[in-house]
Amino acid sequence: MRDSIAVVMVGEVDHGKSSLVGRLLDETGAISPSRVEAVKRICQQQGKEFEHAFLLDAFEEEQRQGITIDVSHVHFATKVRSYHLIDAPGHREFLKNMVSGSSSADAAILLIDAKQGVQEQSRRHSYLLKMLGIKNVIVAVNKMDLVGYSEMVFTAIRFEHETYLKELGITQVQYVPLSAKVGVNISNTSNEMPWYKGTHLVGCLDTLPSRKLHDEGPLRFSVQDVYKFDDRRIVAGRVESGRLNVGAELKIWPAGKNVKVTTIERWNSLKKDFAEAGESIGITLSDQVFIERGHVLTLNQEPVSSASAIETSLFWMGQRPLCLHDHVKIKLLNQEMTCEVSRIHRIIDTTSLQGSTSDIHRVEKFEVAEVTLKMSRPLMADTFAQLPTSGRFVLVDSNKVSGGGIITKTFDTDLEHDRPKNLHITRELSNVATSDRNARNGHQGAVLWLTGLSGSGKSTLAKVLESALFDRGHQTYVLDGDNLRHGLNSDLDFSIAGRRENIRRVAEVAKILSEAGQIVIAAFITPFERDRANLRRIVNSPNYFEAFVDCPLEVCEARDPKGLYKLARTGQLPLFTGVSSPFEKPTRPEIIIDSNKISPEDNMRVLLRFLESKNVFVNSAPKKHLRTLKSS
Amino acid sequence: MMDHLDQLEAQSIYIIREAYAKFKRIGALWSIGKDSTVLLWLIRKSFAGNCPIPLVHIDTSFKIPEMITYRDQIAKQWGLQMIVGQNKEALKNGMNHTKGRLECCTALKTTGLQQVIEQHKFQGIMLGIRRDEEGTRAKERFFSPRNKNFEWDFKDQPPELWDQFQTDYPAEIHVRVHPLLQWTELNVWEYILKEKIPIIDLYFAKNGKRYRSLGCAPCTATITSNASSIEEIIEELKTTKVSERSGRAQDQADNHAMQKLRVKGYM
Numbered sequence: 001m002r003d004s005i006a007v008v009m010v011g012e013v014d015h016g017k018s019s020l021v022g023r024l025l026d027e028t029g030a031i032s033p034s035r036v037e038a039v040k041r042i043c044q045q046q047g048k049e050f051e052h053a054f055l056l057d058a059f060e061e062e063q064r065q066g067i068t069i070d071v072s073h074v075h076f077a078t079k080v081r082s083y084h085l086i087d088a089p090g091h092r093e094f095l096k097n098m099v100s101g102s103s104s105a106d107a108a109i110l111l112i113d114a115k116q117g118v119q120e121q122s123r124r125h126s127y128l129l130k131m132l133g134i135k136n137v138i139v140a141v142n143k144m145d146l147v148g149y150s151e152m153v154f155t156a157i158r159f160e161h162e163t164y165l166k167e168l169g170i171t172q173v174q175y176v177p178l179s180a181k182v183g184v185n186i187s188n189t190s191n192e193m194p195w196y197k198g199t200h201l202v203g204c205l206d207t208l209p210s211r212k213l214h215d216e217g218p219l220r221f222s223v224q225d226v227y228k229f230d231d232r233r234i235v236a237g238r239v240e241s242g243r244l245n246v247g248a249e250l251k252i253w254p255a256g257k258n259v260k261v262t263t264i265e266r267w268n269s270l271k272k273d274f275a276e277a278g279e280s281i282g283i284t285l286s287d288q289v290f291i292e293r294g295h296v297l298t299l300n301q302e303p304v305s306s307a308s309a310i311e312t313s314l315f316w317m318g319q320r321p322l323c324l325h326d327h328v329k330i331k332l333l334n335q336e337m338t339c340e341v342s343r344i345h346r347i348i349d350t351t352s353l354q355g356s357t358s359d360i361h362r363v364e365k366f367e368v369a370e371v372t373l374k375m376s377r378p379l380m381a382d383t384f385a386q387l388p389t390s391g392r393f394v395l396v397d398s399n400k401v402s403g404g405g406i407i408t409k410t411f412d413t414d415l416e417h418d419r420p421k422n423l424h425i426t427r428e429l430s431n432v433a434t435s436d437r438n439a440r441n442g443h444q445g446a447v448l449w450l451t452g453l454s455g456s457g458k459s460t461l462a463k464v465l466e467s468a469l470f471d472r473g474h475q476t477y478v479l480d481g482d483n484l485r486h487g488l489n490s491d492l493d494f495s496i497a498g499r500r501e502n503i504r505r506v507a508e509v510a511k512i513l514s515e516a517g518q519i520v521i522a523a524f525i526t527p528f529e530r531d532r533a534n535l536r537r538i539v540n541s542p543n544y545f546e547a548f549v550d551c552p553l554e555v556c557e558a559r560d561p562k563g564l565y566k567l568a569r570t571g572q573l574p575l576f577t578g579v580s581s582p583f584e585k586p587t588r589p590e591i592i593i594d595s596n597k598i599s600p601e602d603n604m605r606v607l608l609r610f611l612e613s614k615n616v617f618v619n620s621a622p623k624k625h626l627r628t629l630k631s632s
Numbered sequence: 633m634m635d636h637l638d639q640l641e642a643q644s645i646y647i648i649r650e651a652y653a654k655f656k657r658i659g660a661l662w663s664i665g666k667d668s669t670v671l672l673w674l675i676r677k678s679f680a681g682n683c684p685i686p687l688v689h690i691d692t693s694f695k696i697p698e699m700i701t702y703r704d705q706i707a708k709q710w711g712l713q714m715i716v717g718q719n720k721e722a723l724k725n726g727m728n729h730t731k732g733r734l735e736c737c738t739a740l741k742t743t744g745l746q747q748v749i750e751q752h753k754f755q756g757i758m759l760g761i762r763r764d765e766e767g768t769r770a771k772e773r774f775f776s777p778r779n780k781n782f783e784w785d786f787k788d789q790p791p792e793l794w795d796q797f798q799t800d801y802p803a804e805i806h807v808r809v810h811p812l813l814q815w816t817e818l819n820v821w822e823y824i825l826k827e828k829i830p831i832i833d834l835y836f837a838k839n840g841k842r843y844r845s846l847g848c849a850p851c852t853a854t855i856t857s858n859a860s861s862i863e864e865i866i867e868e869l870k871t872t873k874v875s876e877r878s879g880r881a882q883d884q885a886d887n888h889a890m891q892k893l894r895v896k897g898y899m
Contacts, residue, residue, distance in 0.1 A: 003636070004636040004639075029873075032872075032873045032874055032875040032878075033873050034873070034874060034875055034878060035875055072767070072770045072771055073763040073764075073770050073771075073813075073814070074763075074764065074770060075764055075816050082636070084814065096791045097789070097791070099791060099793065100773075100789075100791045100792045100793060103792075103793040103794055104794075211639075213634065224646070224649045224650065224653060225649055225652065225653045227679060227680065229679060229680060229682045229684070232680070234680055236649055236678075238642070238646055265680055266677075267676060267677050267680050267681040268676075268677065268681070268827060269677075276633075276634065278634055278638075278639060278642055279634065279638075279642050280641075280642040280643075280645035280646045280649070280678070282680055293653055317791060331796050389794075392793075392794055393796075394791075394793050394794070394796040396798075396800075399798070399800035399801065400790065400798065401790055401791050401792075401793070401796065401797075401798045404791070404793040404794070404796075
């Protein structure tokens with residue numbers, strides 16, 4: 001079976017999307033000659049010239065008005081793979097159809113008319129693609145025949161849009177000049193544009209990466225239903241991310257009960273004792289615990305975020321505006337509950353692309369906004385950056401799906417562990433949105449946690465990196481174990497419990513600093529997997545990165561900068577990591593740093609590139625950029 | 633690693649289970665053809681081999697006779713709850729394709745279905761239509777509402793994001809659920825092969841002819857083909873340039889025949 005991906009075609013109305021789709025179908029042999037003939041016949045009857053667009057616009061109204069009203073889904077195949085192509089309408093009135101079409105896509109073709117250049121709709125669609133989490137974009141500059149196949153025109157458009165996409169954080173972009181009408185550079189290399197060294201459109205498509213299912217990362221099994229057709233009680237649902245194994249110890253969210261997977265139920269399928277992301281399965285459990293639609297199963301030892309409020313970017317398409325303090329229904333996985341619009345931080349009007357932040361009370365139809373939603377009961381939620389499938393939601397107003405959005409931050413319901421002793425303590429939400437802080441700083445807050453043996457070079461690396469970030473104009477701060485033990489943690493000893501509490505406090509401080517916008521570098525041995533998992537849960541941010549500073553024990557011991565190994569070997573330092581206490585090697589660090597062979601300066605550059613690749617230096621708020629666009 | 637067919641299957645099961653969880657009264661349309669038989673198979677897959685949903689067959693009385701034999705045999709074998717609908721009044725008044733193909737389809741199929749939905753107060757009805765069949769189906773939603781007059785408001789369809797479907801409607805609205813929308817004709821055959829689904833043998837070539845799409849006898853033509861097994865059909869589909877519904881007369885009755893039929897409630 002060949003690989004298949006879904007690609008959405010977006011762009012301004014009249015820039016030729018449907019023509020290009022029709023052309024692609026024709027050139028790849030996906031459309032039958034009889035169908036082309038039938039459409040040609042209709043054109044003849046109506047006295048107009050045949051266009052490839054008519055192959056897609058099936059409704060009489062669409063053909064008569066020459067516009068696409070609703071999304072069309074078609075299929076074609078190249079030598080490399082098969083494609084599910086989604087032709088989305090460009091007309092503003094049909095934005096909800098464009099969003100519907102794009103939400104299931106793996107990649108996008110953004111069409112720009114060479115003669116008209118980048119239009120507002122081109123930017124609006126780009127913005128929505130970013131919101132929908134589409135990272136791979138092919139920008140097709142169409143109608144090159146109308147500008148004499150000019151390299152200058154192509155380069156100018158490319159330059160203008162490239163800057164915009166970069167600011168949005170869309171970095172996997174290919175640019176291709178073509179003419180859908182004439183059929184230039186679609187599936188054949190063109191003679192018209194010898195200056196263009198890249199491949200034709202089909203070639204660009206074939207280089208797109210395959211569909212990525214979220215196999216890695218924490219397990220989220222969303223319960224759709226519970227069936228009892230015979231003596232089995234089958235919990236039906238889908239593995240949204242991670243992997244589910246027979247025998248795995250699971251936790252039922254929200255009840256917190258622990259259960260074990262007894263069997264995975266599939267009918268007329270090969271027996272397998274695991275299920276991967278994307279599979280719709282049934283499972284039976286070891287205990288007859290209460291479980292129903294909307295519950296989520298996670299791995300017992302893994303952290304799960306139980307949100308009382310979420311910060312979101314959302315797209316509104318309801319008939320009436322979404323107002324401050326409105327109550328609407330939120331649907332995330334199979335969870336449904338009421339939530340309140342507790343704050344509207346910013347509106348990005350998708351028509352003018354202006355950002356405004358002053359005292360906003362409503363989100364109008366087709367606007368994109370940054371909004372905080374307060375839940376009526378705890379919501380199992382992840383940030384979109386961490387886990388896309390459980391980091392996105394729709395809003396239902398008067399029984400109509402009226403909005404969709406992605407989660408940028410979760411505010412946890414206080415978990416048992418961190419629950420304040422005083423019941424009258426609640427959470428206050430800040431008036432300043434995370435994106436506002438990021439906009440001012442020009443980067444996001446983050447926590448880079450360096451774990452490794454004593455003497456592996458964590459502190460040295462932390463300080464070199466701090467200087468480098470500072471010199472680049474970033475907000476940054478190093479948290480160092482010894483320093484904190486002088487003040488905040490001076491009451492703690494080096495017992496297991498004392499060390500654990502030490503790490504918990506540092507994690508809380510790191511969380512606060514990163515929320516304040518700092519790039520926090522923490523240098524701590526943190527030898528236990530359990531503590532590392534715990535602090536990851538406390539910081540609870542997509543920008544939490546565990547870096548394993550890897551250096552052999554012998555090398556660390558030979559370095560022994562503080563003379564601690566010597567003390568430990570002579571028994572004067574009990575429970576010393578590597579000597580009399582274990583160092584559990586990190587099983588899933590975001591990055592491994594070789595501090596044995598590689599210098600701190602080179603490792604600093606590795607970490608800078610790493611943070612860059614994680615988009616930490618991307619300012620997620622578009623406001624600043626959009627204002628410059630407007631004034632230019 | 634899940635391949636494309638696995639992904640299609642998983643998504644269809646997800647949709648079927650959503651519809652079953654959301655609609656108390658739900659049926660599935662079984663036309664006996666390959667698509668709705670795959671749908672029936674996927675329903676059994678969704679419910680651990682059971683079929684808790686009644687199957688609706690709209691019998692125009694003009695169906696190819698083998699189809700009825702096959703239907704009754706499978707229904708018995710798999711223990712299916714069958715609802716057979718027929719617009720008896722139209723038949724009594726002598727409706728047939730010679731009165732106009734679109735008129736006949738509307739009376740015997742659309743109205744026939746309407747009667748069943750009204751009688752059983754179905755909130756949801758599953759259908760095995762696919763987007764690659766023809767242009768207006770390419771624009772369908774997974775959960776597609778029809779008003780009390782059965783009309784499809786294709787200019788204002790609900791948004792569908794990330795497998796979140798709009799399912800709350802007043803009583804007079806019913807929702808067409810389309811679990812196979814993303815599948816292609818080729819996918820359907822590949823799945824039949826993989827799962828060994830017992831498909832009606834009208835699809836297999838005899839004496840150089842086979843049916844590619846099944847319907848009423850007077851309006852359904854065979855195609856020239858020597859494909860007499862599932863494997864051969866798959867090979868044939870990989871090279872054919874003829875559209876799937878070319879043998880269905882109603883599609884060709886008018887330039888916008890399918891749109892005209894479908895806005896009024898045709899499948």
